[in-house]
Amino acid sequence: MNFSIRQIFTFREVMRSGSISQAARTVGRTQPAVSTMISTLEGELGFSLFVREQGKLIPTPEARFFLEECETVLERIERIERTVSKIRSHEAGKLRVACHPAASGLFMPRILTDFLQGKDELEVSLIMRSSDVIEDLIASQQFDIGFAETPAPRPSVRQMDFDLECVCVVPASDPLAQAAEITPQDLDGKPMAVLFEKHPLTVQTEAAFHRSGCGFHKRLELRTWAPGLQFVAAGMCYMICDMITAYSSLQQRQTKTELAIRRFRPRIGTGVSILTPGYATQSLTSKAFTAQLCSSIENMQAEMETCLGQQAGVPLVPPH
Numbered sequence: 001m002n003f004s005i006r007q008i009f010t011f012r013e014v015m016r017s018g019s020i021s022q023a024a025r026t027v028g029r030t031q032p033a034v035s036t037m038i039s040t041l042e043g044e045l046g047f048s049l050f051v052r053e054q055g056k057l058i059p060t061p062e063a064r065f066f067l068e069e070c071e072t073v074l075e076r077i078e079r080i081e082r083t084v085s086k087i088r089s090h091e092a093g094k095l096r097v098a099c100h101p102a103a104s105g106l107f108m109p110r111i112l113t114d115f116l117q118g119k120d121e122l123e124v125s126l127i128m129r130s131s132d133v134i135e136d137l138i139a140s141q142q143f144d145i146g147f148a149e150t151p152a153p154r155p156s157v158r159q160m161d162f163d164l165e166c167v168c169v170v171p172a173s174d175p176l177a178q179a180a181e182i183t184p185q186d187l188d189g190k191p192m193a194v195l196f197e198k199h200p201l202t203v204q205t206e207a208a209f210h211r212s213g214c215g216f217h218k219r220l221e222l223r224t225w226a227p228g229l230q231f232v233a234a235g236m237c238y239m240i241c242d243m244i245t246a247y248s249s250l251q252q253r254q255t256k257t258e259l260a261i262r263r264f265r266p267r268i269g270t271g272v273s274i275l276t277p278g279y280a281t282q283s284l285t286s287k288a289f290t291a292q293l294c295s296s297i298e299n300m301q302a303e304m305e306t307c308l309g310q311q312a313g314v315p316l317v318p319p320h
Helices: 003-016 020-029 030-045 060-088 107-116 131-139 200-211 226-233 241-250 282-310
Strands: 050-055 057-058 093-098 122-130 145-149 157-165 167-172 189-197 217-222 238-241 259-264 269-277
Touching: 003 060, 020 093, 030 217, 050 122, 050 200, 060 241, 093 107, 093 131, 107 241, 131 157, 131 269, 145 226, 145 282, 157 167, 157 241, 157 282, 167 226, 167 241, 189 200, 189 226, 200 217, 200 238, 217 226, 217 282, 226 238, 226 241, 226 259, 241 259, 259 282, 269 282
Parallel strands: 093 122, 093 145, 189 217, 189 238
Antiparallel strands: 050 057, 145 269, 157 269, 167 238, 167 259
């Protein structure tokens, strides 16, 4: 047998309406075309589906039995069409995201919240891991998207890199909060919250102090920046941290009146990257979320530029 879905659909409409002409209007074809389609279907099946009695189209017993199977097939096809539509519009499927600590508390969840609106059948897995672990998870295709500190290039990972400027966080009540930008001379010998000793940002910051002939007093050593915000708000220290941590603090009302975020000069940058598997085809949903994540990073840079640009006439984001 070699009949088509269109023939089955047309047959069902004839059965429902009891009329070739009505079925033709429903399926948007001419009456002769529908009659030919039914005749061809009967030839494929090897039995009659309809007989005419006193000008009326009467289904045969075989037609009624065949209709039951057709309904099952068409329901399945309609379900497939709905699923395809949801996949096309990123409303169904799975998305696995691995995120480094600085963005996992607020930045990434907010982006995901926006992305998931109206996508009730989209399943998401979000984990927090260190950047080196995320790189391996993406390379081995265990996760669809990684957001991490910029790694060294490797063939098994595609990456979209961003150079984000670090900022200085000081207590809002501190005299330094009145400055447009802060330098190592302003923080000479003052207590600092820093990441662990070999972290690139700690190395860069300490080097900037030494080049300026200033003392770098590491009072608090942290694994992530988030706890440092509380120490700064309490007046225990100062902190030069990544943009994402500072930006996230601005989104939280309770820290707005406790912290002041200022430029730091000389410029210290930190790289972050959107990572995807290099040897796998990216799903439509993954591509859509990658685009939204990229847009959110650019929006963050623009908002921080506006926030800090009002205090100093120096661009926060260097030209590309």
